[in-house]
Amino acid sequence: MNRAHDRWPWGVVAAALLSACGAPALHVTDDFVVLEDDPGPYDERATTARGVVVAVREADNRVGGSLAFWVEAIESQLRLHGGYALLETREVRSADGVPGSQMRFGRDESGRPFAYWVTVFVTDRSLHVLEAGGRQDRFEEARAAVEQTIARFEVR
Amino acid sequence: MTRFMGLALACVAGCASTPYQYPAHSTTTADRRLERVSAPEERRERHASTDEDAPVAAESTAGGIGASHDWDTGWSDDVLDGSLAEPAGLVLGEAVDRHGPALAQATVDAETEAAPIGASPARGPASDAIDLSGELLVYRADFVVAVYEVERTREGLIEAARELGGFVATVRDLEVVVRVPAARFEELLARVRDSGDVLGRNVQVSDVGEEFRDLAIRVRNAEAMRERLEALLAGAQSVEEALAVERELQRITESIERMKGRQRHLADQIRYSTVSVEFRERRGPTVEQPDEFRLPFTWLRELGLANLMRLR
Numbered sequence: 099m100n101r102a103h104d105r106w107p108w109g110v111v112a113a114a115l116l117s118a119c120g121a122p123a124l125h126v127t128d129d130f131v132v133l134e135d136d137p138g139p140y141d142e143r144a145t146t147a148r149g150v151v152v153a154v155r156e157a158d159n160r161v162g163g164s165l166a167f168w169v170e171a172i173e174s175q176l177r178l179h180g181g182y183a184l185l186e187t188r189e190v191r192s193a194d195g196v197p198g199s200q201m202r203f204g205r206d207e208s209g210r211p212f213a214y215w216v217t218v219f220v221t222d223r224s225l226h227v228l229e230a231g232g233r234q235d236r237f238e239e240a241r242a243a244v245e246q247t248i249a250r251f252e253v254r
Numbered sequence: 255m256t257r258f259m260g261l262a263l264a265c266v267a268g269c270a271s272t273p274y275q276y277p278a279h280s281t282t283t284a285d286r287r288l289e290r291v292s293a294p295e296e297r298r299e300r301h302a303s304t305d306e307d308a309p310v311a312a313e314s315t316a317g318g319i320g321a322s323h324d325w326d327t328g329w330s331d332d333v334l335d336g337s338l339a340e341p342a343g344l345v346l347g348e349a350v351d352r353h354g355p356a357l358a359q360a361t362v363d364a365e366t367e368a369a370p371i372g373a374s375p376a377r378g379p380a381s382d383a384i385d386l387s388g389e390l391l392v393y394r395a396d397f398v399v400a401v402y403e404v405e406r407t408r409e410g411l412i413e414a415a416r417e418l419g420g421f422v423a424t425v426r427d428l429e430v431v432v433r434v435p436a437a438r439f440e441e442l443l444a445r446v447r448d449s450g451d452v453l454g455r456n457v458q459v460s461d462v463g464e465e466f467r468d469l470a471i472r473v474r475n476a477e478a479m480r481e482r483l484e485a486l487l488a489g490a491q492s493v494e495e496a497l498a499v500e501r502e503l504q505r506i507t508e509s510i511e512r513m514k515g516r517q518r519h520l521a522d523q524i525r526y527s528t529v530s531v532e533f534r535e536r537r538g539p540t541v542e543q544p545d546e547f548r549l550p551f552t553w554l555r556e557l558g559l560a561n562l563m564r565l566r
Contacts, residue, residue, distance in 0.1 A: 138564060139556045151562050157553045175554045181534075182558075183400030183451035204402035205559065206533075211403045214559050231559045234403075 122154045122226050125193075125250035129243035140229075144247075150232030150240040152247050156224050165220040169199045172216055172227075176203055182214060192219050192226075196253040204234070213237040215244070219253045226253050384524055386470065390463035392520075393439045393527035400451040401533045404428065407449050411531055414445040420526065428533040439527040446531055453534065462520050469517050476510045 121141040126132060130144035130152065137143045143153035163171070169187070176182040182203040190200045198219035205212050214231040228251060230244045231237070237244070384390060399407065408430045412422050418441055420434030434442045446452070483503045490496040 139553070139561060143562075149563065153562055155553060157551070171551070171554060172557065175557055177400060177451065177453065179555075180558050181401050183402035185402070185451070204400075206401045206404050207559065209405075211406075212559055214562070216557065227553070227557075229557065229562050231562045 122156045122251075122253075124152060124154050124228075124247060125252075126152065126247045127243040129240055130247065146232075146236075146240050146243065148232075148236045148239065150230070150237050150244065152228065152230045152244060154226060154228045154251065156226050159220060159223055159225045162222070163220065163225070165197065165199055165218070168218050168220055168225055169201065172218060173201060176201075176214075176216070181205060190217060190248070192253045193250050194252040194254050196221065198226075198253075200248070210234070215248075217248055217251075219251075221253060226251070384466070384521055386463075386467055388463070389461050390466050390520075390524050391436070392460050392462055392523045393436055393458070394460075395439075395443055395446075395455060395457045395527075395529045397446050397452055397529070397531045398454040398534045399446075399449065399531055400453055401428070402450060404533045407533070408531075410449055411446065414442060414449075415529075418442055423528065424530075429530065431528065431530045433526040433528050436525060436527045439529075442527070442529050446529060449531075462524065466517065466520050466524070469513050469520070473510060473513045473517065476506055476513065480506050480510065 124130075124132065124142050124144055126144045129146050132142060132144045138153070140153035140155045143151060145151045159168075173184060173187075177184055182205045184201060185204050186202040188200045188202070190198045192198060196219045198217055200215060200217040203214040203216070205214060211234040212231060213234050215229070217228040217230075219226045228248055230248065232240065404427075408425065411430055411432060412425070415422065415432035415434050418434045418438040420432055420438065420442070422430070423433050424431035432442070443457070480503060483499055483506065487496060487499045487503065490499060
């Protein structure tokens with residue numbers, strides 16, 4: 099009994115519980131390093147050596163907004179107030195199967211084009227927002243790593 | 255002298271109040287050009303239309319204003335002076351469909367007869383004329399497009415305008431104004447819509463037909479009056495008489511120039527539609543507007559590259 103108790107994978111259980119209750123985490127590829135000391139307004143943020151950044155944050159959804167509601171809210175915020183051009187919207191799914199939406203924006207800064215992707219997953223209680231952005235040319239270089247990082251994201 | 259001035263004034267008053275009637279056998283150069291390509295029925299229709307609108311003006315082919323050609327807009331004055339009720343060609347969108355075969359015939363005439371006059375490669379065939387019998391529409395569209403890859407988008411629109419037979423009117427850092435033949439207006443609008451994220455647009459169509467036709471009549475009448483004044487000047491019996499008529503000639507000539515300038519402007523606006531594209535970054539308004547509603551979620555306002563890429 100004691101030996102069985104000793105063999106019980108408490109570490110895994112603890113990690114699973116932490117994962118379920120704690121802040122969302124990115125599973126970045128080797129192209130990124132996580133900025134542990136400076137997450138900014140995000141729960142976690144990571145950057146490539148050439149300044150392409152991905153970040154995730156969890157926001158409260160007690161108001162019960164649907165995925166469509168939040169997609170429209172984000173689009174309006176960025177297009178009408180932020181000056182971003184919406185280039186494409188894609189339906190996506192998190193690594194653990196939660197449906198979401200990915201909005202791909204573009205915007206010029208100081209005469210240079212930048213790419214900015216916002217991916218959102220919505221559950222009953224919260225929404226998870228993944229952002230990725232960088233100078234267009236550098237973003238293209240890191241595009242596969244960005245896509246892979248987003249694809250690895252687990253909502254629950 | 256009194257008799258002479260009275261005649262001159264009567265001439266002016268007559269032209270101002272009633273259309274001057276030229277002899278029925280008068281035929282313009284453009285009318286003759288149309289006759290070579292038109293069926294008899296079409297000719298009758300055109301002439302009837304001309305007579306209905308205004309008297310047929312005598313073509314001053316021996317020089318002077320009536321025979322000049324506008325190299326800037328490509329509009330010859332014999333087209334602009336309104337003596338062509340349905341002249342050599344039309345570029346007003348679906349006008350050919352609207353007006354049927356007679357107009358299509360006239361278009362052929364334009365291509366075969368008058369294309370080289372004042373032609374400018376950047377602006378397409380310059381001798382296309384305006385059909386005065388229908389609506390004369392001026393098209394204009396103003397777009398606001400999100401700021402993204404401005405240079406590429408701007409160059410793409412300029413290229414599109416050129417492909418459609420148009421040209422660039424204005425280029426600034428965050429604005430481009432292009433003009434295309436009216437018939438290609440819709441195509442250019444589609445190109446603009448495809449070029450980026452359109453935040454707003456305003457399309458205007460205005461009918462300047464009444465003003466254009468009115469100008470044509472006034473120009474013809476003024477030119478007729480000028481000819482009569484010239485005849486009076488030739489027959490002047492004294493220096494005083496000659497000076498009085500010359501003053502009137504100068505006034506009427508200036509008036510004709512102003513009217514023709516306005517005609518050329520309108521003709522240019524009719525022939526070429528204007529499309530303006532402004533790349534605008536819509537920052538937060540200083541006064542809260544109903545259409546600028548913001549949701550009360552702080553994190554929404556934190557979205558954007560500025561926060562994401564702030565690495566310190």
